[in-house]
Amino acid sequence: xxxxxxxxxxxxxxxxxxxxxxxxxxxSNAFAQGAKQPIGIIGAGNIGGALGxxxxxxxxxxxxxxxxxxxxxxxxxxxxxxxxxxxxAEAIAYGDVLFIAVPYAALPQIGADYKDALKGKIMLDxxxxxxxxxxxxxxxxxDANGTGITxxxxxxxxxxxxxxxxxxxKNFETQSNRPDPKMAVPIAGDDPEAVRVAEGLVRDAGFxxxxxxxxxSAKKFQQRSPGAYGFQGSAAELKAKLDAVP
Numbered sequence: 001x002x003x004x005x006x007x008x009x010x011x012x013x014x015x016x017x018x019x020x021x022x023x024x025x026x027x028s029n030a031f032a033q034g035a036k037q038p039i040g041i042i043g044a045g046n047i048g049g050a051l052g053x054x055x056x057x058x059x060x061x062x063x064x065x066x067x068x069x070x071x072x073x074x075x076x077x078x079x080x081x082x083x084x085x086x087x088x089a090e091a092i093a094y095g096d097v098l099f100i101a102v103p104y105a106a107l108p109q110i111g112a113d114y115k116d117a118l119k120g121k122i123m124l125d126x127x128x129x130x131x132x133x134x135x136x137x138x139x140x141x142x143d144a145n146g147t148g149i150t151x152x153x154x155x156x157x158x159x160x161x162x163x164x165x166x167x168x169x170k171n172f173e174t175q176s177n178r179p180d181p182k183m184a185v186p187i188a189g190d191d192p193e194a195v196r197v198a199e200g201l202v203r204d205a206g207f208x209x210x211x212x213x214x215x216x217s218a219k220k221f222q223q224r225s226p227g228a229y230g231f232q233g234s235a236a237e238l239k240a241k242l243d244a245v246p
Contacts, residue, residue, distance in 0.1 A: 036058075036059045036060045036061070037060065037095075037096035037097055037197075038060070038061045038062070038063070038094055038095050038096050038097075039052070039055055039060050039061070039062045039063070039095050039096070039097050039098070039099060039201075040062075040063050040065065040090075040091035040092055040093075040094045040095025040097075040098045040099070041062060041063065041064050041065060041091060041095075041098070041099045041100075041101070042065055042088055042091060042092070042098060042099070042100040042101070042102060042110065043065075043100055043101040043102035044064035044065060044066050044072055044075065044085075045101060045102075046168070046169035046170075047101040047126055047164065047168070047169050047172070048064065048099065048101040049064070049075055049169065050169035050170075050172050050173050051099060051101075051126075051164060051172065051205060052064055052079070052083070052099075053079055053173075054172070054173075054176055054204075054205040054206060055201065055204060055205060056079050056080065056082045056083055058204035058205065058206075059082070059204075060082065060201075060204065061082045061083075061084070062079075062082060062083055062084065063084040063085065063086050063090065063091045063094040063095065064076065064083065064084070064085050064086075064091070065085070065086050065087055065088045065090065065091035065092075066085070066087075066088075067087070067088070069085040069086050069087055069090075070085075072085035073085065088110070088113075088114065089114065089117065092114055092117045092118060092121065093117065095121070096122070097121075097122045097123075097124065097197055097201065098118075098121050098122065098123045098124070098158075099123075099124045099126065099164075100123060100124070100125050100126065100127060100155075101126040101127060101164075102127055103127070103130075103133055103134055104127045104128060104129040104130065104133075104134040104138060104139070104142065105129075105133070105134035105135055105138055107127060107138075107151060107154040107155060108138075108154045110154075110155070111154040111155045111156060115156065115157060118155060118157055118158050119157035119158070120157065120158075120159065121157075121158050121159065122158070122159045122161070122191075122193075122194040122197050122198070123155060123158040123159065123160045123161070123194075124161050124162075124163045124164065124198055124201065125147075125148075125151045125155070125160055125161065125162050125163070125165070126162075126163060126164040126165045127147075127151065127165065128147070128165050128222070128223050129141075129142040129143070129147065129150075129223070130223070138150075142222070143222075143224060146215070146216055146218055146219035146222065147162060147165070147218050147219065147222040147223075148160070148162045148188050148189075148214075148215030148216060148217070148218030148219065148222075149215055149216055149218075151215075152190075152215055159189075159191040159193070159194035160189060160190075160191075160194070160215065161187055161188065161189035161191070161194050161195055161197075161198040162186075162187060162188045162189065162215065162218035162221075162222075163185060163186075163187040163198050163201075163202060163209075164185060164202075164205075165221070165222065165223075166185070166186060166221050166228065166229050166230055166231065167230055167232070171232065172205070172207075175206075175207070175232065176205060176206030176207065177206035178206075181208070181234035181235065181236070182206065182207055182208045182234070182235075183207050183208070183232050183233070183234075184207065184208045184209070184210045184231075184233060184234055184235040184237070184238035184239075185202045185205075185207040185208070185209055185210065186209075186210050186211075186212050186220070186221040186228055186231075186238060186242060187199065187202065187209050187210070187211055187212065188211070188212045188213055188214060188215055188216075188217045188218035188220075188221075189211075189214065189215060190214045190215050195211060199211070208234070208235040209235075210235050210238045210239050210242065212228075212242045217242075220242050220245040221242065225245075226245060227241065227242060227245040228241045228242055228245075
């Protein structure tokens with residue numbers, strides 16, 4: 001009987017790997033079936049507040065984060081029991097999926113401070129580089145290399161998807177779930193599962209997702225580009241506009 005409980009290190013590693021794979025498959029199946037996964041929001045300003053409210057309306061539990069979570073009490077109280085407030089670290093731990101909407105110049109520090117916690121997380125990135133706020137250096141980098149590539153550099157280890165960066169919070173609030181054709185939202189990402197999750201969350205927020213391509217394609221709908229920034233048309237119209245950009 002004693003021999004039955006003797007496991008080699010190889011056996012234990014194999015069992016650990018199998019359990020990890022099973023957990024990953026379970027999470028993937030939940031995403032594919034449209035489960036209401038928890039969302040952690042980094043940056044509970046206008047955009048973060050607007051999108052968080054739309055996802056709560058769709059049934060997703062959301063944690064809004066701030067350096068001072070007490071400042072979010074009124075926001076959370078007004079959104080009901082699915083809304084929560086916490087620190088950035090708590091929101092990262094809470095969310096199966098993360099959404100970030102902060103000044104672009106903050107990305108390098110966030111990526112460095114939470115590098116280990118962010119690893120492997122699906123991250124929807126709505127940040128835009130604004131020279132008067134974020135400085136010339138990082139704005140020029142984002143313009144030259146594309147915001148998708150630049151964001152992935154600073155949020156290394158995340159499964160990044162660019163989304164919800166093309167207009168202000170008020171537009172998202174007023175255009176959500178408008179009569180068909182719904183307003184289209186462009187997205188771009190390199191990770192197929194992360195893209196599928198992002199598409200589902202765009203739909204849950206009341207819009208139609210349009211995939212521009214990989215992260216390099218996010219350049220087609222970033223600020224100061226000749227593409228689709230600020231466009232509020234249908235999915236077919238947006239696709240045509242994106243396809244016209246070299």
